[in-house]
Amino acid sequence: MTDTADNTSGARTRRQFLAGGALLGTGLIGRSLEAAQDIGGARGADSAVLKNRRPDTPYTLAQVENTLYSACLQCNTGCGIKCKVQDGVVTRIDGNPYNPWTLLPHLRYATHPDDAVPVDGAICPKGQAGLQTAYDPHRLRKVLKRAGKRGENRWVSIPFEQGVREICEGGRLFANVEGEADRHVEGLREIMALRDPELSGRMADDVQAIWDADSQQVRRELVDQFKQKYADHLDKLIDPDHPDLGPKNNQIVCMWGRLKGGRSDFYRRFTAAMGSVNAHGHTTVCQGSLYFTCSAISDQYRDGSFSGGRKFYWQADTENARFVLFVGANLFEANYGPPNRSVRLTDGLATGRTKIAVADPRFSKLASKAWKWLPLKPGSDTALAMAMIRWVLENDRYDATFLRAANKAAANEVNETSWSNATWLVRIGDDGKPGAFVRARELGLGRGDELLVMRDGAAVAVDPNSIDAPVHGDLFVDASLDDGTRVKSSLQLLLDASREHTLAEWAEMTGVRESDIIDTAYELTSHGKQASVDIHRGPAQHTNGFYAVLGWMTLNMLLGNYDHQGGLIQDGGTYDTMGRGGLFNLRNHPGRNTPFGISSIRHGIDYEKTTLFAGYPAKRNWYPLASDLYQETIPSIGDAYPYPVKALFMYMGAPTYALPAGHTNIEILRDVNKLPLFIANDILVGTGSMYADYIFPDTSFLERWEFQGTHFMMTNNVQPVRQPVMPPIPIDCEVFGQRMPICFESMMLGIAEQLDLPGFGDDAFGPGLDLKHLDDLYLRAIANLAFGEAADGSQSVPDADARELAIFEQARRHLPASVFDARRWRSIVGEAIWPKVAYVLNRGGRFEDHDKAFTNGKMTHGYGKLLNLYQEKTAATIHAGTGEPYPGIACHVPVRDFLGREPSDKRDGHDLALITHRTISQCKSRTITNPWLRPLMPDNGILINPRDAQRLGLRQGQMVKVTSATNPQGDWPLTDRERKPMIGKLVFTQTMRPGVVSFALGFGHWATGAVDITVDGHVIRGASERAAGVHANAAMWTDSHVKNTCMFDPVGGSVSFYDTHIRLVPA
Amino acid sequence: MAMSRREFVTATSLAGAGVAAVAAGVTLNKVVGAPRDPTGPGTIRRLTVLNNVEKERHEDVLLRMQRELVKAMAKPVEQRRWIMVIDTRKCVGCDACTVGCVAENKLPPGVVYRPVVKEEFGEFPNIQIRFTPRPCMQCENPPCVPVCPVKATWKRPDGITTIDYDKCIGCRYCLTACPYHARTSDFGENWQDETAPGGETGEGRAIQGGRAPWAEAPSFEYAKSWDRSSGGSPKGNARKCHFCLHRLEVGQLPVCATTCIGRATYFGDANDADSLVNELITKHQVQTLLPHLGTKPRVYYIV
Amino acid sequence: MAAPAIQYRFDRRWDFHISLVVGLIALLVGAVGVFRVLVWHDHGALGSYVPWGLWVAAYVYLVWMEVGMILGYYALKHVLKVEGIEKLGPVIVLAAICALLAALMIIGMDLGHPFRAWRALVFADFSSPMTWMIWLHSFYLVLLAVEFWAYRNDYEDLIKWLNWVNIPAGVALIGVIGALFGVIAARPFWNASILPMAFFMSSLVAGTALILLLHLLFSPLAGQRVYQRTAQELGRFLMWAILVGLLASGANLVVTMYPDVPAKSEAMRLLLFGPYWWSVWIVHLALGTLVPLVLLALFRRSLLALGTAATLLVSTFVMVPLNVVIPGLAYPTPELRGIVSAYVHPRLSYDYVPNMTEWLVVVFGLGVALTLFAVAYYLLLNRYYADLARQPENAIAASTGAEPAPTQAASQ
Ligand SMILES: Nc1nc2c(c(=O)[nH]1)N[C@H]1C(S)=C(S)[C@@H](COP(=O)(O)OP(=O)(O)OC[C@H]3O[C@@H](n4cnc5c(=O)[nH]c(N)nc54)[C@H](O)[C@@H]3O)O[C@H]1N2
Ligand SMILES: Nc1nc2c(c(=O)[nH]1)N[C@H]1C(S)=C(S)[C@@H](COP(=O)(O)OP(=O)(O)OC[C@H]3O[C@@H](n4cnc5c(=O)[nH]c(N)nc54)[C@H](O)[C@@H]3O)O[C@H]1N2
């Protein structure tokens, strides 16, 4: 390693000593300048703390030249981290004090790194153990190719170039494997049938026209025309009879588990360059319906229809709140995330400023701080929410002023940023069902697409987006218009829905005392806008997730707390990296196809509009209102619906492990006929990647770039940057003539070079802007980030001073040239912007100062738009399973399967409800590799209330197997030969609602270093600690119609995690 | 047979030698063995930490405490009196402090300075969970100290109970004496002795293998370098929380305070009337653990 | 009727041969344990919440036995004036020395830094009972060595003189070991004022049993009637010692349970009815106390019975310190009960069962004692007894009033 003292002595300034402070911290530097430091005591350097013969050692971990700021990825929160390098090894990770996740308020952005370095921010235990993920001895260094059947864990390592070539060119790639001697694998080149940007553009337009057709009749005609028009190119299509399936290129699917900015730009560019529409994430396994319900709530009314909703959600401003009702949100152990959310809550709890209630079937750590715990039955969120809505509406505890404001101008008048459609009038059909909003012009009122409200009993037109014509409407309207149209206001619809049951009935359904419901609703409505409902996976991950989320978010609308300090907030946004300011336009992608066609997961399009429409129920569900349907990606391949897939890329995901009934994915992945080519990108052989044909090693989060982005509780504008802080574990490869570690990006660059994909290599972003090294993208993106979004550069960060520039290089002295090379880095962005790039990287990203978050009690970067209490678009969408339209308003929906049936048959003989939760020490497949975390909880168990156990005659600590109606044998079918039973030990706890059992996520692994694997003929032994505990996802119900998939929310796309009933069998 | 004169002389000189040995031992031990902590002006640290970070109205308590720490370090050690205050109402039971401490002090498996005890009370639905982080109490009256046969552990002028790993013989008597289980013994175990064995070694290997480098790094406890991989101390020693003395020296708070995501852990100088910790212990009815034992802990709990 | 002639014997070679053979086997077997400790750094099943276990118990056991033997011997010889044991002195002292050395060896294995043990002598802190223990132990060892030397050279004055030092030193050593546990307020089970007293009683019982055994095996009077008589007398004293010891244990039980300090009574309950109930009820009380009592009471004429009783008592007695050491540690402070699940590791647990390594080290320790004893006996005492036998003036008659018997030397 480079000698610290020698390398820094040149560029020393007074600041230098701030870091280490006393002689200890500064080591040799300090020693030579003791006098200047005026440290008391003549010698000091030895036995400063402890007198003995062992010499003192400088505390190098507090030195700026050993400190690198980045972003954690031990869970998706991505807290800012401060990596401390000891002799070239990252041995400590603390919080980055510049980053608002770890310090409150965080240090001002202008703070000099020398001044920041002694300050450590707070992060959770997983974050601190992160270096053990990176240095895990099970990490891959080279490309692995399967040498046995899929899932047998027999591998050979192959050169990077060979891996790339085989994937691109295909052939009899697995001739050595039993049963595959003659199997020809189509390479990417062959699958990418359409490589003509102009042609793809024209075809895309014509497919759009097919979809836009008014009837199936017209649609059929357009298809015929299409076939004639492109008669020469029909071989490029998946199915000429269904041109809307798109080109064969769509048979390449790129999926991911966890993907953040920068890498997502790379991956999307890669997918688009191959001409495929199929780039799909994992949102629905996570809290899909939370995102997509809020997307539906945030659709804006433009040109007569609703669109443009944002895939996001709102959370409570716990920092300033007076009251928060947390629903199925596990703040102190999970969520996004414990460090940032805890610090924004505990002070209020201790001082009494903030009071909280928790609705969760499980008494969480959060509940231990709550004024009230509502132990609802799993799956009954819609009932609980409707109960509270009813009470609030009937007791006039809602914010009438807010709700009356029918447009932007009205909102502004009453000092609100946002407004709802509570007063808008909805047409009631003959069947009594609400339909579309009444357009004013239907009554001969208003202009253009204006809508209608009732004001003091008279109908008036309203332009929702008007900034100068305020309209305040009547709240509860149930009337007939002059033309006889029966109308109700949105709020009236809500009231009706809430009156479907009495309070007592709702209470009974949800299993919570009526008095507790009322007390909570009273408290929630007693703190003005400093109160909110903060929800997470608990309500979202059900078959009724969309309506659970809508119920709770509707309650927030009744509070009128959106954008209010202490109320409901959204994220303060992220600084752009793609070149909005005009520095480097990284979106530019010259020469690529226009991808078109139905996505492999059938999202973003109405079933009825496609040529595949064949009545109800559809073979599988369609998702016009959701995307990134994790549970659909692989099972749709299994069903070849809408079309067969030939090559699957999987980046950083383990759907096999993560999904409910994930074992159904294993069965498909193992079948080379259903999925001919499967390429995974992983840092080790994981529970999903073990089924791949090829695994390309990746750089871990400590060795790579990424833009972590933000979360919805973060009120400041931010952009945390993940950057390489340690030498990479994978070996180097050479792509486009440049050396870089084998990793996700180099895999894509290698394939792009082999296939000559547009948007890679020379002039990839436009003239003079190559993409040959992954740094070409990232450093330019950071330059964009530093430059800001103003074309004149007025929003750029300051230049790093000379001292900072020296620190910058010093702190990276342990990185190899393929990663960090000062000359190369500077030349990528240019000398002019370089000092700004260094400024950003020296702080681990770009962060707005804390005091900018709120202005006059409202979010500076707030929502400020229409909120759809009633959703016209949702109400117009048809359930592909039942053929019924979806409800457009919050209401109670029971747990149902795809055909709309309640699963009572599956409950028979299985009287325990199964839920799952997170524990602070583990994160899915990422942390079981960390020895420091293991002592906190070496294994999980099945949490059960002793009352249930007694009833069932079970003992504390007893081993039991989890079985369900759809997995009666209670195991994971891993391969032909191997099944892993779901056996766990019983943990008695009063924290579980009787009748409900739970298990913590992150245990029971069958790969990830837990089992033996063979690589190049050597058996690498697994560690049994990594297999400890139980992962009961395979017991979760599959849908009775879509049999190879878990139950799901047909609207918001969420998978069902908390609806299954199980039985515990002594094992 | 009677003793001859010669024999008597032999016998008495033997006994005399014994007594002399005792005397010499006792004296030597007073002269050499007595721990002499650095005190006086030599222990003053004029740290400039946070000097350039302007104080703001709303600061993270971590910054306030760090400023107070810097102030305290400007006094000689004997004028500091470190205490810790743990607000269990704010503790979220996250174990960040536990792991932070393990990482900072490079603790091997089975050694822990600050576990967080979690207890469940009551019956559904009237139940409660309590979290009690348990560092060393740095007792004013530490029962662990007098039992040490070799003076390897003692109380410093600033109140921290210290262990000199180079002196400790590893008898574990102090472990039995500490009522809080705050001392654990380093039995010489290592993380990752057996991880991913069996693969190829050398540059061409496909799987990383070997021992991870973090497992070999020396710790900075007591501002010295302790390299366990060389086999010596602190392997075989009693170990315990030392309020991160090595960090205090450079103006940093103990790790369990800086990494406390609930901000439940306060640290500071009880001799500083304006310090946050002083404010807290006067404002709240603070409690100590096992007060009946008379150990007088310097770790206080707000409950 | 003339008393049969008393003869000192020096030809009982097979006794120390057995000692040698058993000792060597023990050394060989036990070496595995020592190897595991020193080379593999296997520290047994010990942990931080139960930091002391079998090794400490074995140490206490050996020291008890050693001191009990010495004190018992003096008491029997000088106070109770048991005849026929005068010449057993050197054997007893030698056995005591071996026991002390074995104890040192075993406790040395228990140290994290055995090679720093010297520090306890040089940098001692006398506020620690352990320091006193170490010093007294060392001092005692020196005393015994001198005494042995004195015996060999027949410096009776010196021996008497040494006895005056030896007795208080022995009492102090036992007391200090009692205090070692007793001062620990953190372990209520130990923190009983009665502990040193109980330790003292225990050591007398164990010591007396060992004297009986040594008498049976090594008495130079073997084969003569006085040998038998002495054995019976010793048996009687042993029986009384056991009864008094029982009384002391009972008192300890009452003192522990009566105030119902939960931590104490819980530990006691754990001891008596916990998972190791058998070690108290079966091993200690049944095998180590009742059976010997019965044997001593009903078969007092049979040397075999006496020997069996003594052997049983000596060998099961290790349970007594074990059942003091472990329950004192293995019961969690109620306030900290959750600490075991707060950070999970086998060494952070209250469940302690000595593992094979620990037993092997103890076996090695016994091997050290037996081998040393055999070798020293062979080298130093064989001649001594032979010489003794040759000296007519040392005939037992001198002290028993019996007729002087013709010695072998005289008959030659
Ligand atoms: N029982 C239960 N199951 C759950 C949940 C639950 O609450 N309970 N929660 C669900 C939720 S919210 C989510 S988001 C999903 C997450 O599900 P996934 O996104 O599928 O899971 P991850 O653990 O993030 O990613 C797993 C894969 O990424 C690999 N990996 C780790 N680090 C890297 C890296 O740096 N690069 C690359 N290329 N690969 C890497 C791992 O080895 C592993 O193979 O789990 C779901 N599953
Ligand atoms: N330690 C850790 N932290 C993480 C992660 C991790 O894997 N580990 N993953 C990150 C990711 S990807 C995510 S998505 C977040 C998830 O963050 P959260 O959603 O906050 O975490 P979960 O533990 O999944 O929370 C689900 C909660 O819902 C409760 N619940 C179960 N069924 C119901 C129900 O029917 N109704 C209601 N109201 N509640 C119910 C469960 O008991 C549990 O407390 O955590 C992030 N942070």
Ligand code: SF4
């Ligand atoms: S909450 Fe997640 S991102 Fe933050 S430190 Fe913990 S593991 Fe890392």
Ligand code: SF4
């Ligand atoms: S808590 Fe234990 S180790 Fe710490 S000073 Fe008190 S007695 Fe000693």
Ligand code: SF4
């Ligand atoms: S273990 Fe070390 S510090 Fe503790 S009493 Fe023994 S020698 Fe002293």
Ligand code: SF4
């Ligand atoms: S003060 Fe330091 S040593 Fe003590 S528990 Fe906290 S982090 Fe560990």
Ligand code: SF4
């Ligand atoms: S870090 Fe803080 S909040 Fe977390 S367990 Fe420790 S004391 Fe409690």
Ligand SMILES: [Mo]
């Ligand atoms: Mo997630």
